[in-house]
Amino acid sequence: MPASPATRSGPRVVVVGAGMAGLTAARDLRAAGWDVLVLDQRSYAGGTVRRTEVAGVTVDVGAEAMLNRRPEGVDLARGVGLEITHPALAASRIWTRGELRPLPRSLMGVPLDLDQLAASGVLSDEGLARVRREPTLGPRTYDEDVSVGDLVDERFGPEVTDRLVEPLLGGVYAGQARRISARAAVPQLLAHAARGSVLEQAAAIPTTYDLPVFAGLAGGMGRLPETLLAALRADGVEVRLGTTVRGLRRTPDGFALVTGSAADPEEVHADRVVLATPAAPSGRLLGDVAPAAAAELTAVETASVAVVTLALRVADAGLLGGLGSGFLVPPVERRRIKAATFSFAKWDWVREAGAADDLLLLRTSLGRAGEERTLQADDAELVAASLADLAAATGVTARPVDTHVQRWGGGFPQYAVGHRERVARVRAAVEQVPGLAVCGATYDGVGIPAVVGSAHAAAARVGPAPVRGTMGA
Known part of the structure; x- marks a missing residue:
């Protein structure tokens, strides 16, 4: 199997994946002195930011x-x-019960204003009555993870889950409320429930902030990966699009990655590797290098x-x-x-x-x-x-x-019940492999700031580039 051309200027990190996580990690690593190569099977950079x-x-x-x-997204x-x-x-509505109705103030769909909720007409009389009983429930601490839907069903009734929580979680995670982890998706809700009535605490939950909730870019968020890609290439980072990574193995001095077709494979060598790919491809690549992490990642479900x-x-x-x-x-x-x-x-x-x-x-x-x-x-x-x-x-x-x-x-990626514990197990297994790191939407959040944050953490795990000749395995 032929090796890639010897054009390296120093210790090399290969980043697999040119989505927001991969591009961000590459930027950090280049700033830390590494020779960086980015590989992605798609013909464009940015992943789902396009x-x-x-x-x-x-x-x-x-x-x-x-x-x-x-801050991570806007800072980048x-x-x-x-x-x-x-x-x-930014005034969304809910299309339910035959009308476009105002979206009442909420925490990921969990109502925080009874008057707004009643005026919206989103719930039936029976559903509204069930919400009004929430203050009679005492504090509840969950020793184990629970789904958002099950928690909301218990405190507010299933109608709130079905007509308010589901559409908001569906927008963020493309998931189902009764399968999504509360610890991973809405940890604030668990904290409120542990103190008692969520409705009685609602007044203390901020409704106004110094900053707007959302940010964008004139011309589209797609400008961010486009600009990152151009900046990386100008800074000497090689980005190969349309390149599939088919295998990963340890070598005495680092890693070898197999790219190209089965008929014409190429072996790319690296001192360090960052996997910034979705759960399934990351799991496949980790099969020989970190099998425990691979097993966990291949079990992560996704939505289309x-x-x-x-x-x-x-x-x-x-x-x-x-x-x-x-x-x-x-x-x-x-x-x-x-x-x-x-x-x-x-x-x-x-x-x-x-x-x-x-x-x-x-x-x-x-x-x-x-x-x-x-x-x-x-x-x-x-x-x-x-x-x-x-x-x-x-x-x-x-x-x-x-x-x-x-x-x-x-x-x-679907943040199922137990997601945070699964991620902890993945990272524990990956940390047993020196020079390897993972990042992306699979781990700490699906939004751009969370993905960027995970990339910063992965690059920090790799650390600064050492002087050639001082590399450790």
């Missing part, structure tokens, strides 16, 4: 925003010279989603401009879409970009864990399903000028 052109306007077809109150964007912007409008972007003529869009920034759809409504985002209303830059041609751009999302059949349809059917649900929700029956369907197969 943008493309629809009706002549370049828009996000993956993640469109990041949490602003957690500013660090590569990008200017942060914030939503012009599709994002449908629609460009409508302003004259055909009817009342969409007065319906806030979009809406969420509870699974109990049995609709095809799980959410709609009115991008033209949410982001000034999207509205301005479409204005030249009198266009409004919006998007829907489809697919949750366990709903793979929803996505077993061609693009035309997903567009038709999106338009039908939009018409039923808003009354707008416009024919789009252009459409785009982006499928994210297995793009959302």
Whole structure:
């Protein structure tokens, strides 16, 4: 098996994966003095942070925003010279019980304002009565992990889970509330329950902050990995896209990675390795190097989603401009879409970009864990399903000028009950292998700041580049 060309300038780290985690880790490692090589099987960098052109306007077809109150994402964007912007409008609704209803103040769907909840009409009289009994429940400490849905069912009743918690968790994790870990997804809820009534503590939960909740980039979040990639290459980092890593093994002085096809393999040597790939490929690569970690990672389930972007003529869009920034759809409504985002209303830059041609751009999302059949349809059917649900929700029956369907197969790791304990076991096993680190959305959070944070931690584990000749195994 031929080795890669000897063009190295110093101790080398190979980063597998050019999503946000891999690019961030590569940036940190280059700054720490390493010769860095990034490998990714896709033809583009950024993973699920990507943008493309629809009706002549370049828009996000993956993640469109990041949490602003957690600093890692915005700090990274500013660090590569990008200017942060914030939503012009962030007023989502819930499409349930036959109407688009205001989303009451909540903690990931758990109600914090009884008056708003009652006025919204999201719950039935029986469901609202069940919520009103929550203050009579005493403190509850969970010795073991519990699902978000089971915890909410117990304190607030299943109607809150079905109509409020499910759509919010579906938007973040593409998961099911009664399978998602409370410790991993909403640890604050466990802390409140341990003290007693969540509703009685609601007044102490902040509703206003010094900073906006979300941040974005004019031109799209996809600019972040594009800019990172350009900066890395300018700094001497080699990034090979369209390169699949098929194997990983230890060598006396580090690691060997097998790339290329089975018929024409290539062996790439590294002193250190960072796996910034999803759970399944990471598990496959770790099979011989860290088998205990591999077993844990291959057990992580994922969800697939599709994002449908629609460009409508302003004259055909009817009342969409007065319906806030979009809406969420509870699974109990049995609709095809799980959410709609009115991008033209949410982001000034999207509205301005479409204005030249009198266009409004919006998007829907489809697919949750366990709903793979929803996505077993061609693009035309997903567009038709999106338009039908939009018409039923808003009354707008416009024919789009252009459409785009982006499928994210297995793009959302599921944080099942016991997720944090699983991650601890993975990291304990990986730490037994000197020179190896892992990062990405599988571990500490699926949002951009959490992914960036995990990459910083992985790069810190690798540490600064040593002087050649002082390397340890």
